[in-house]
Amino acid sequence: MPDSVSLGFQASGSGFPIVALAWVLIVIASILMTLSVLRGPLMQRASSTTNHYQAQQGTVNFHIARELPENYACIMTGRSHSTSLLTKNFSDVAQNYSRRSEMAVFDTSCTNCTTAVEGFGFDVNCTDTTRDFNLTVGMDRASLQRAIGGAYFFQVNITEYSDWGVNTLPNGTFLRYTTLYKDTEKCNGKIKVQTCDLHAGIAKFPVRMDGKTVELQGTWKDDKFIERKYMLPADMVIPGSGNILGGFSMIVKSLYESQAFMSFTGATGYDVSSTGLPATQYLTMNGTTPGCADRWDNPMEDIIELTRDIGFRASLQYAKYNTTDKQKVEYDSGTTTLVYVTNYDKMWIAIAVSLVGIFAVLPTFWGWWELGRDVSLNPLEIANAFGTVGQESHIMRNVDPNQNVGGIVNAVNDIGPVRYGAWEMSDGVTSPRLPVSKYLQFLLLLLFIEQMTRVLAKDLGPKRITVSAIAPGPAATEMFFQSKTQELIDTIAGFSPLRRLGNPEKIAALAAFLAGPTRSRVSGRVIGANRGSFV
DSSP states (O other): OHHHHHHTTTTHHHHHHHHHHHHHHHHHHHHHHHHGGGHHHHHHHHEEEEEEEEEEEEEEEEEOOSSOOTTSSEEEETTTTEEEEEOHHHHHHHHHHHHTOOEEOTTOOEEEEEEEEEEEEEEEEEEEEEEEEEOOOOSSHHHHHHHHHOEEEEEEEEEEOOOTTGGGSTTBOOEEEEEEEOOOSSSEEEEEEEEEEEEEEEEEEEEEEEETEEEEOSOGGGOEEEEEOOBOOGGGSOTTOOOSHHHHHHHHHHHHOEEEEEEEOGGGOEEEEEESTHHHHTEEOSSSSOOTTOEEOOOHHHHHHHHHHHHHHHHHHHHHHOTTOEEEEEEEEEEEEEEEEEOHHHHHHHHHHHHHHHHHHGGGGTTGGGGSSOOOOOHHHHHHHHOOTTOTTOTTTTSOTTOOHHHHHHHTGGGOOOOOOEEEEETTEEEEEOOOTTOHHHHHHHHHHHHHHHHHHHHHGGGTOOOOEEEOOSBOOHHHHTTOOHHHHHHHHTTSTTOSOBOHHHHHHHHHHHHSGGGGGOOSOEEEOSTTOOO
């Protein structure tokens, strides 16, 4: 095998261009292989996750009342026909709204379903007007008196319509909500007034169900009003009985009826008197103290949403007692699943980058058919092919260079255990540094003695005391031959280039030299008398 290797370089003068071309190919292949690592990030970016919604459709029986009984909401007493109390059912509705409790559907269940159901709702009609205001304090008496007189900047009025002629209306009474609010930071201008009439009847609500709970979707503007129903006016209610809208007006009044009045008080500035929480909740102050530059938001949307929620809750509650109130409705349902999505453009780029790396390496294998047999990169085959230059004791010296892995193993099978070692080059001479099992404590002791020799030589040198040590290696002593086979003795002797053990008499002569009168020039040295071996 060494002959064949050397032949490859005998005609280096004429073959240099071929060798140079081969090196160029190797360099290009290395660069392309390095670039091929981009396939990992590209493939990661080519695959991503997304939520996939799988839709389903069906029908379900939804228990909800379209209408409510006349005396379901409140109790009226006395001659004034005013609402005195809420009924127990409507009181529960108000309490559940106050707690923002989940709305449960009686005897109905559907997972992640959206549908539309009919219930007790309102037809909303609103009109907008304005009023003039001016709280600017001028130098004239008129402006000062006007500012001192003050103005309402925020008002919410909730009434059940009871004007003359209500008894003759085809649909009876209705709810009237009026809001007045100053939405400008100016001290003079227009105050906005919005009036909304809510006529009760049947409306279709968009809802979402999950199990046995349901929630309204969108706002009141998303509801579809179907039909108005007659609502009994308050002055036609028999004392001790009640009507529907009286309960609604009582709940909405308790939560939203409010007002704020502002006036100028001279040296102390502007004064505000208010009732009800909304006067504060919808206020945006322009400074740290009240002033005519303060403004208010319109609470009308929230008031109508409250009325809508109360009506829907009442429809669900009444259906618990009147089980015939159910509707067969169509629903849309579905489940959301996390799925992988592939970007094929990026994926093809990643595949192309991978193939570039593969094809870049292929030219380096050009001519493999000329090897004459199957070849692998197994370490045993490589070691057998190249051997160890200058080492006649190499364990594969008698193995056929054309053997495969199995043949090599069979050929060296009788040698025994094989260990990895390192060949150390020192002054042009190679020496094996072989680890010897079960000799750890002994080797540590040797290292300790070496270092101790150097330290003592420095410490005792000023006292004209020399310290040196001898590393004799394996010597042919009686203790050395104990408990060792002849094969092991021969192996240890083979560590030395001289192929023999140390002579105790010669080692003793070296010790005598270090102890003699000529020792003064030698100190702090560990002298190896091991015939070139290393233990």
